[in-house]
Amino acid sequence: MLWIKAFHLIAMVCWFAGIFYLPRLFVYHAACEDEPGRERFKIMERKLYRGITTPSMIATLVFGGWLVSFNPQGYLSQGWLHAKLALIALLVVYHFYCGHLVRVFRDDRNSRSHVFYRWFNELPVLILLAVVILATVKPF
Numbered sequence: 001m002l003w004i005k006a007f008h009l010i011a012m013v014c015w016f017a018g019i020f021y022l023p024r025l026f027v028y029h030a031a032c033e034d035e036p037g038r039e040r041f042k043i044m045e046r047k048l049y050r051g052i053t054t055p056s057m058i059a060t061l062v063f064g065g066w067l068v069s070f071n072p073q074g075y076l077s078q079g080w081l082h083a084k085l086a087l088i089a090l091l092v093v094y095h096f097y098c099g100h101l102v103r104v105f106r107d108d109r110n111s112r113s114h115v116f117y118r119w120f121n122e123l124p125v126l127i128l129l130a131v132v133i134l135a136t137v138k139p140f
Helices: 002-031 035-069 072-076 079-106 114-120 123-137
Strands: none
Touching (some): 002 035, 002 123
């Protein structure tokens, strides 16, 4: 079980690295004014989303589900896990919305400013804080 937990944490760190960096790329992409720069951001966004962030999300969910499978009745009877799973579901939605935004930028259809993406970039920070506190402190 400890190996599964270690791989779950490694995958989670990689997922969050991508989830933190991808919207930051959106900030820079939205502010970019030259065509070569925009094309470079498109490549970076696509490779980050497809090559790191999505595989890391999948691994995080697989290893997390595997951990729960060791004692499903025990874990699923604890309120903190329900709250954590709800936040993870919100993060998965955020992840796929980022994928949508990758396609929006790819197709040159972005209509939002870099300021919007600066605020958009803060949501996963709040989710990470709550998830770590829930998983560590187990307040309920």
